[in-house]
Amino acid sequence: MLRGETPALRLALRDVAANFLHLVFPTPCHVCQRPLDLARRSALCRDCWDALERMPEAGCQRCGWPFPAAAGARGTEQPLCQRCRETRDDFEMARAALRYRDGGIARAAILLCKHGGRFALLQHLATLLAEEASAELMGRVWQAVVPVPLHWLRRWRRGFNQADVLARAVGRRHGLPVERGSLIRVRATPPQQGDVAARRRNVREAFAVRRTQRIVGRRLLLVDDVFTTGATANACTAALLSAGASAVGVLTLARVE
Numbered sequence: 270m271l272r273g274e275t276p277a278l279r280l281a282l283r284d285v286a287a288n289f290l291h292l293v294f295p296t297p298c299h300v301c302q303r304p305l306d307l308a309r310r311s312a313l314c315r316d317c318w319d320a321l322e323r324m325p326e327a328g329c330q331r332c333g334w335p336f337p338a339a340a341g342a343r344g345t346e347q348p349l350c351q352r353c354r355e356t357r358d359d360f361e362m363a364r365a366a367l368r369y370r371d372g373g374i375a376r377a378a379i380l381l382c383k384h385g386g387r388f389a390l391l392q393h394l395a396t397l398l399a400e401e402a403s404a405e406l407m408g409r410v411w412q413a414v415v416p417v418p419l420h421w422l423r424r425w426r427r428g429f430n431q432a433d434v435l436a437r438a439v440g441r442r443h444g445l446p447v448e449r450g451s452l453i454r455v456r457a458t459p460p461q462q463g464d465v466a467a468r469r470r471n472v473r474e475a476f477a478v479r480r481t482q483r484i485v486g487r488r489l490l491l492v493d494d495v496f497t498t499g500a501t502a503n504a505c506t507a508a509l510l511s512a513g514a515s516a517v518g519v520l521t522l523a524r525v526e
């Protein structure tokens with residue numbers, strides 16, 4: 270009788286200990302700083318988690334951007350947004366899980382990961398990306414996930430590459446190998462800013478492929494944290510295609526408005 274109760278008792282004691290620790294050292298929500306509730310094993314409070322704005326499924330056929338004319342359309346009838354009518358993209362399709370806008374929770378959370386080193390928060394966002402990745406994009410055949418690389422110096426300073434963490438979660442959830450080290454950043458480019466042309470100039474020739482035998486003939490899913498104008502995604506895609514990849518899709522945690 271007593272033996273049967275022991276595991277439950279042990280678990281209860283563990284919970285009491287965890288709750289006591291939480292009362293003495295309350296963990297605040299990484300974004301709004303309000304204390305997290307006891308039952309929540311996350312880096313964000315319920316309110317902030319719910320306030321992360323998801324991208325709707327209906328949108329531009331190429332980049333996924335939601336625009337009014339796309340709302341009623343389906344499949345191949347989906348029209349292209351203004352960006353895609355004016356831009357020549359190398360990638361096949363791009364989708365994002367969250368909307369990234371000034372004052373939004375997604376932006377606050379991603380900046381905390383990037384510049385505040387919040388690794389636990391990044392892991393929660395990576396799980397969200399893996400679980401809520403667009404069915405339209407994930408329904409296509411991909412053979413490997415490729416994280417957008419950071420220059421080694423920046424990676425060393427930050428301690429991790431956000432895109433690596435995101436790519437690993439996507440690979441695990443969707444049963445795809447993560448191809449790291451084939452796509453490399455050969456120039457440490459200044460942070461992306463300015464218009465499309467300036468961003469394209471900034472990343473032109475920033476990427477290169479080594480170990481091309483792992484790229485040739487493969488359909489690759491490129492993963493990054495934020496899609497802004499698509500300049501980085503296109504530069505990576507161009508490098509992968511010229512090394513022999515057969516197609517590149519793009520999945521990002523968030524998309525800038």
Ligand SMILES: [Zn+2]
Nearest residue numbers: 298301314317
């Ligand atoms: Zn919060």
Ligand SMILES: [Zn+2]
Nearest residue numbers: 329332350353
């Ligand atoms: Zn578009």
